[in-house]
Amino acid sequence: MLKVQGLTQRYGSRVALDALSLSIARGDFVVLLGPNGAGKSTLFQVLTGLFAADEGDVEVAGLSMRSDARRALSHIGVVFQQQSLDLDLSIARNLQFHADLQGLPSHEARERIAFEAARFGLVADLQRSVRELSGGNRRKVELVRALLARPDLLLMDEATVGLDPQSRRDLIDGLRDEVRQRGVTVLWATHLVSEAEHADRVLVLHRGRLLASGTPAQVTSSLGGDTLEAAFLNATRQAG
Numbered sequence: 001m002l003k004v005q006g007l008t009q010r011y012g013s014r015v016a017l018d019a020l021s022l023s024i025a026r027g028d029f030v031v032l033l034g035p036n037g038a039g040k041s042t043l044f045q046v047l048t049g050l051f052a053a054d055e056g057d058v059e060v061a062g063l064s065m066r067s068d069a070r071r072a073l074s075h076i077g078v079v080f081q082q083q084s085l086d087l088d089l090s091i092a093r094n095l096q097f098h099a100d101l102q103g104l105p106s107h108e109a110r111e112r113i114a115f116e117a118a119r120f121g122l123v124a125d126l127q128r129s130v131r132e133l134s135g136g137n138r139r140k141v142e143l144v145r146a147l148l149a150r151p152d153l154l155l156m157d158e159a160t161v162g163l164d165p166q167s168r169r170d171l172i173d174g175l176r177d178e179v180r181q182r183g184v185t186v187l188w189a190t191h192l193v194s195e196a197e198h199a200d201r202v203l204v205l206h207r208g209r210l211l212a213s214g215t216p217a218q219v220t221s222s223l224g225g226d227t228l229e230a231a232f233l234n235a236t237r238q239a240g
């Protein structure tokens, strides 16, 4: 579903992505785990077409971001680090507005909004303004919004920043449901090891390079440590 080949991005003399290659199979829930400055946001900016990297290419569903960006992007849904809902509109209006932008027929939009709102426990709040919602529910609305166009690949860039453990859990559980039922592929960037523990695969990124890739147990043993957290801390402290 996603193939990244030899991606390099420099900011002056700083190398944010260093010939990075990775691939993700359809229906996988993959956590991209990296400390601050590892290159997660830079990677997401390239994946979402905000800019082309200095070198390398990205393929989404077999479509090159360099030569066929518009079609490649049509397969992607994204939740960025920065929140971007209209605070004065209700949840329903925010979602409807986005569905209109995507050109979804209104009966389909209504069905999907109702379906996803139920999955994420938002039904009772649909007519409330976003301003009145907790941070956790705001993130859920953004996730529902990203799912409206039924993307094949969902990118989540540190989507749980600022949420308490229960809200983080609810968001991840809702998304895992989506993965199970619809086979959506998820790339979830975070610096929180606890969010990687239930992933199908973990990719450990440090200084723009992949240090390890595999199930949480495989990554723990390949990086050397009793727990994923110990292995991650050990590897990102040592790696030069």
Ligand SMILES: Nc1ncnc2c1ncn2[C@@H]1O[C@H](COP(=O)(O)OP(=O)(O)OP(=O)(O)O)[C@@H](O)[C@H]1O
Pocket (backbone or CB within 6 Å): 011, 014, 015, 016, 034, 035, 036, 037, 038, 039, 040, 041, 042, 043, 191
């Ligand atoms: N616009 C920019 N100009 C210069 N350097 C940048 C720019 N954006 C990122 N960098 C540098 O590139 C490297 C990777 O940054 P990036 O934001 O991609 O990492 P990150 O893993 O998303 O970090 P965080 O978890 O802190 O958001 C860092 O060293 C950062 O300082």
